[in-house]
Amino acid sequence: xxxxxxxxxxxxxxxxxxxxxxxLKDLKITNPLVRTANGEEALxxxxxxxxxxxxxxxxxxxxxxxxxxxxLRVAKADEKLKRIPAIVLTTSKDDQDRVxxxxxxxxxxxxxxxxxxxFVDAMKIVNLYWTLxxxxxxxxxxxxxxxxxxxxxxx
Amino acid sequence: xxxxxxxxxxxxxxxxxxxxxxxxEDLRVKNPVVHMTDGEEALDYLESNKxxxxxxxxxxxxxxxxxxxxxxxxxxxxxxxxxxPVVVLTVxxxxxDKIDTFDLGVAGYVIKAVDYDEFLRAMDIIIQYWxxxxxxxxxxxxxxxxx
Numbered sequence: 197x198x199x200x201x202x203x204x205x206x207x208x209x210x211x212x213x214x215x216x217x218x219x220l221k222d223l224k225i226t227n228p229l230v231r232t233a234n235g236e237e238a239l240x241x242x243x244x245x246x247x248x249x250x251x252x253x254x255x256x257x258x259x260x261x262x263x264x265x266x267x268l269r270v271a272k273a274d275e276k277l278k279r280i281p282a283i284v285l286t287t288s289k290d291d292q293d294r295v296x297x298x299x300x301x302x303x304x305x306x307x308x309x310x311x312x313x314x315f316v317d318a319m320k321i322v323n324l325y326w327t328l329x330x331x332x333x334x335x336x337x338x339x340x341x342x343x344x345x346x347x348x349x350x351x
Numbered sequence: 352x353x354x355x356x357x358x359x360x361x362x363x364x365x366x367x368x369x370x371x372x373x374x375x376e377d378l379r380v381k382n383p384v385v386h387m388t389d390g391e392e393a394l395d396y397l398e399s400n401k402x403x404x405x406x407x408x409x410x411x412x413x414x415x416x417x418x419x420x421x422x423x424x425x426x427x428x429x430x431x432x433x434x435x436p437v438v439v440l441t442v443x444x445x446x447x448d449k450i451d452t453f454d455l456g457v458a459g460y461v462i463k464a465v466d467y468d469e470f471l472r473a474m475d476i477i478i479q480y481w482x483x484x485x486x487x488x489x490x491x492x493x494x495x496x497x498x
Binding site for chain 2: 272278279281294295298299301302303304305306307318321322324325328329330331332333
């Protein structure tokens with residue numbers, strides 16, 4: 197990834213979470229992986245100011261308590277969180293899920309290959325893409341607040 | 352057969368647009384390519400093709416009439432158009448441009464390399480990533496076909 201901030205994973209299935217962790221290790225991706233088991237836990241992590249903001253969010257869709265789409269609705273409406281790229285990693289091939297999540301501004305919707313080596317290949321490209329792509333500084337103030345500060349400074 | 356959706360390039364600079372098109376050709380991308388030279392033209396195209404929206408948009412930022420950020424604002428406020436992934440392709444390194452576009456929900460922000468080989472490598476990553484997203488298709492090369 198472009199910076200050394202953590203990758204936040206939302207995945208309720210322990211085996212799937214282990215697979216992501218193993219793939220990142222095999223690809224020598226050194227960003228810490230923070231795993232949360234559902235949207236509720238992820239929001240608790242993100243809203244705790246003591247935690248580092250993740251560079252990207254990888255999320256499953258089907259999770260108990262708060263699922264992926266419910267999580268996106270909250271995160272993408274939050275001025276402090278909305279600019280963190282969120283990439284769906286799912287087994288769902290449902291076109292409705294794809295449409296709905298892209299409407300909620302996800303930055304990718306990847307159907308997880310079942311074969312581990314193919315999954316590693318997919319994660320390799322995810323890593324290359326999010327190393328190539330610039331990332332906004334998510335710790336900075338929101339656009340409007342920043343604009344006002346800029347204008348005030350100029351004034 | 353399922354019709355492959357086009358890739359929309361929004362770029363006012365003719366040379367830059369030609370370079371992007373050349374790279375897609377070199378990478379054997381099967382999606383048709385549509386090029387609009389500013390935000391206003393792009394918006395007209397998008398509005399009149401809502402039944403066949405592009406697979407993705409490669410968006411320049413500094414353009415006359417309607418600029419990239421302004422176009423993005425309009426796209427993301429439209430219930431049909433907002434689902435199209437938009438990747439910014441720009442020379443702008445300004446933090447504010449990154450913040451504004453990510454706030455508006457872009458799906459990537461790539462600074463264009465001047466060197467063509469470097470640019471082609473970047474485009475290859477972009478195409479592979481969106482290929483995994485099921486939105487971009489490539490011709491199978493002879494090497495692939497043999498496997």
